[in-house]
Amino acid sequence: MTDSKAVSIRNLEFAWPDSPVLLDIASFELKRGERLFLRGPSGSGKSTLLGLIAGVLEPQAGHVEVLGEDMAALPGSKRDRLRADCLGVIFQMFNLVPYLSVVQNVTLPCRFSAGRREAVGGHPVEEAKRLLARLGLTDANLLERSVTELSVGQQQRVAVARALIGGPQLLIADEPTSALDADARDRFIELLNEEASRSGAALLFVSHDGALASHFDRGVDLAEINQARAMT
Amino acid sequence: MTGILGLAWRSLMNRRGSALLTILAVALSVALFLGVDKARNGARAGFDNTIAGTDLIVGAPTGQINLLLYSVFRLGNATAEISWDTYQDVAARDDIAWTVPVSLGDSHRGFRVMGTDQSYFEHYKYGDGQPLRVVEGERFADIYEAVIGAAVARELGYGIGSEIVLTHGLGAGGLTDHENRPFIVKAVLAPTGTPVDQTIHIPLEGMTAIHVGWESGTKNPMADTITEEMIRSFDLTPKSITAVFVGLERRGTILSTQRALNTRPGEPLLAIIPGVALGELWQVTSVVERALIAVSIFVIAVGLVSVLTSILTSLNERRREMSILRATGARPGHIFFLMVAEAGLLGFIGAVTGIVLVQVGLILLGPVLASSYGVQLSGLGLSLTDLWTLLAVTGAALLIGVVPAITALRRSLADGLTVKL
Numbered sequence: 001m002t003d004s005k006a007v008s009i010r011n012l013e014f015a016w017p018d019s020p021v022l023l024d025i026a027s028f029e030l031k032r033g034e035r036l037f038l039r040g041p042s043g044s045g046k047s048t049l050l051g052l053i054a055g056v057l058e059p060q061a062g063h064v065e066v067l068g069e070d071m072a073a074l075p076g077s078k079r080d081r082l083r084a085d086c087l088g089v090i091f092q093m094f095n096l097v098p099y100l101s102v103v104q105n106v107t108l109p110c111r112f113s114a115g116r117r118e119a120v121g122g123h124p125v126e127e128a129k130r131l132l133a134r135l136g137l138t139d140a141n142l143l144e145r146s147v148t149e150l151s152v153g154q155q156q157r158v159a160v161a162r163a164l165i166g167g168p169q170l171l172i173a174d175e176p177t178s179a180l181d182a183d184a185r186d187r188f189i190e191l192l193n194e195e196a197s198r199s200g201a202a203l204l205f206v207s208h209d210g211a212l213a214s215h216f217d218r219g220v221d222l223a224e225i226n227q228a229r230a231m232t
Numbered sequence: 233m234t235g236i237l238g239l240a241w242r243s244l245m246n247r248r249g250s251a252l253l254t255i256l257a258v259a260l261s262v263a264l265f266l267g268v269d270k271a272r273n274g275a276r277a278g279f280d281n282t283i284a285g286t287d288l289i290v291g292a293p294t295g296q297i298n299l300l301l302y303s304v305f306r307l308g309n310a311t312a313e314i315s316w317d318t319y320q321d322v323a324a325r326d327d328i329a330w331t332v333p334v335s336l337g338d339s340h341r342g343f344r345v346m347g348t349d350q351s352y353f354e355h356y357k358y359g360d361g362q363p364l365r366v367v368e369g370e371r372f373a374d375i376y377e378a379v380i381g382a383a384v385a386r387e388l389g390y391g392i393g394s395e396i397v398l399t400h401g402l403g404a405g406g407l408t409d410h411e412n413r414p415f416i417v418k419a420v421l422a423p424t425g426t427p428v429d430q431t432i433h434i435p436l437e438g439m440t441a442i443h444v445g446w447e448s449g450t451k452n453p454m455a456d457t458i459t460e461e462m463i464r465s466f467d468l469t470p471k472s473i474t475a476v477f478v479g480l481e482r483r484g485t486i487l488s489t490q491r492a493l494n495t496r497p498g499e500p501l502l503a504i505i506p507g508v509a510l511g512e513l514w515q516v517t518s519v520v521e522r523a524l525i526a527v528s529i530f531v532i533a534v535g536l537v538s539v540l541t542s543i544l545t546s547l548n549e550r551r552r553e554m555s556i557l558r559a560t561g562a563r564p565g566h567i568f569f570l571m572v573a574e575a576g577l578l579g580f581i582g583a584v585t586g587i588v589l590v591q592v593g594l595i596l597l598g599p600v601l602a603s604s605y606g607v608q609l610s611g612l613g614l615s616l617t618d619l620w621t622l623l624a625v626t627g628a629a630l631l632i633g634v635v636p637a638i639t640a641l642r643r644s645l646a647d648g649l650t651v652k653l
């Protein structure tokens with residue numbers, strides 16, 4: 001992988017079925033190891049864009065390159081493998097599978113990706129505990145507890161550990177702090193930034209709250225790069 | 233894929249309540265199906281086991297199933313009897329090695345009373361040729377003595393020396409009792425798992441003796457004035473008997489002897505081959521059996537539909553879970569396999585539970601079934617049928633799982649990465 005870009009988008013067009021064009025992006029880039037803040041109001045298509053980058057959605061036109069691979073050109077199974085191997089995803093909330101313990105949630109990507117299983121030396125549980133400890137979750141009995149018994153802030157940190165396990169090269173976070181209060185939010189973003197730079201992963205952080213931009217290397221407004229007239 | 237199987241298991245455990253109900257529905261339907269199947273096999277084996285070594289059964293003309301049922305299984309009543317003289321003619325035939333005369337009609341507290349002679353204990357065989365065995369006492373030697381089956385002894389608490397007052401016909405007792413002369417129990421037979429266990433055996437002469445004064449069918453007012461000495465002085469050879477068990481000199485003549493008896497001049501007779509009559513009985517019952525099996529297969533189908541319902545209804549609350557799995561690297565195949573595995577697990581656990589239920593039921597109820605109905609339990613343990621049922625139900629559940637699998641797949645593709653409630 002000689003390509004220096006984590007994400008590169010050219011002439012992308014996307015519309016949900018029976019809807020007007022939502023995204024029309026001439027060019028967008030995220031360098032490897034870069035931490036980027038993407039801002040946009042609710043309904044502007046931020047989550048949709050992340051779905052396109054993750055290869056879960058397919059654009060009607062244009063190219064989405066992730067870590068040097070053109071998502072649209074890849075067959076479905078390769079795209080799935082790329083996501084499983086190289087992508088860490090954090091959602092706004094409800095990140096966790098309710099019937100799995102904290103540790104089982106963190107090791108989930110290792111179930112689906114042989115690459116990430118190898119990256120942790122075949123010991124996902126130990127790696128999960130190490131990551132959780134780095135994120136301030138050490139209490140042994142908390143780790144075996146059902147995830148539904150955690151606070152929202154704790155759940156989000158578990159989600160970060162899951163996104164980080166196996167060292168994926170691209171982290172995408174879809175408003176992961178919207179359910180946290182200001183203090184917890186700032187601490188969470190610092191933690192995320194720190195872990196991202198430690199593992200060398202690129203971070204694409206999406207939020208409607210422009211005030212968070214100062215935490216990142218660079219900030220981009222979705223409205224600036226999107227030529228489609230999004231309706232909200 | 234074992235990782236996904238683990239997920240499927242945890243997801244089911246997370247919905248323990250509804251999963252258990254679904255498993256119960258499958259288990260009960262499988263238990264019903266296997267129960268019907270085993271009841272059928274047990275009943276057949278029990279019937280097939282009841283008579284062995286008897287080549288022909290001879291009685292007054294009636295249906296062959298009817299003659300078999302009342303002479304061997306004590307079910308129903310003879311509509312006509314054959315005369316003693318005719319019996320003597322039959323017994324004297326050259327191709328016939330032995331005969332056992334039996335006379336049925338009276339009862340004692342719900343158990344049938346059968347008049348016969350010593351030859352019965354020599355020649356009546358059951359199972360694969362076992363003879364009757366006396367566990368306690370000796371066979372009857374006097375007219376007022378009785379030999380009782382194992383179930384009679386156990387259920388009525390009778391032993392050697394107990395007194396038995398016979399009831400005329402199958403009445404409940406009271407006015408129709410032959411109370412003037414009770415019978416003394418002389419021997420108890422070993423359990424056989426056949427209707428012999430429910431039978432009280434008395435000598436033919438005893439049968440005649442208690443019916444002195446009852447020639448009209450009800451008690452003659454003068455009957456009580458007849459003393460035992462007077463009775464003993466009478467000729468107590470019966471005028472007629474109900475049926476004759478026949479053993480041949482050579483089994484090869486079975487068809488010609490049967491034809492000769494059925495077409496003989498004089499009093500008309502019906503001679504049947506027990507195995508053939510049983511075969512005809514199974515043909516009659518197989519219609520009912522097939523209907524029962526069909527119904528229980530439908531019940532299994534209902535059980536499987538509950539698997540489908542349980543998973544489909546869970547899908548709505550699991551939309552979020554599917555997106556998370558997709559985002560963490562699950563391929564569509566993983567989601568598909570997860571759904572199918574959950575359905576398969578429900579079917580498999582349900583079927584295993586059903587099989588266990590039936591086996592536990594057999595252990596708990598088996599002894600009662602064996603002693604009261606002569607059901608043979610030996611062949612009813614785990615069988616190939618259980619295995620096939622397990623495989624078929626699990627397979628069908630896996631197939632059914634394709635429906636929610638496709639739904640979940642389609643949704644998770646349409647939802648993209650957005651986690652929805």
Ligand SMILES: Nc1ncnc2c1ncn2[C@@H]1O[C@H](COP(=O)(O)OP(=O)(O)OP(=O)(O)O)[C@@H](O)[C@H]1O
Binds near residue numbers: 017022040048
């Ligand atoms: N699965 C879907 N099917 C159809 N339309 C969708 C789907 N998901 C989103 N949309 C539409 O796409 C538009 C953008 O949605 P999206 O979720 O990308 O916005 P967003 O910028 O992430 O908003 P928010 O800040 O509220 O999360 C909305 O108008 C929404 O109605």
Ligand SMILES: [Mg+2]
Binds near residue numbers: 046047048174
């Ligand atoms: Mg969004």
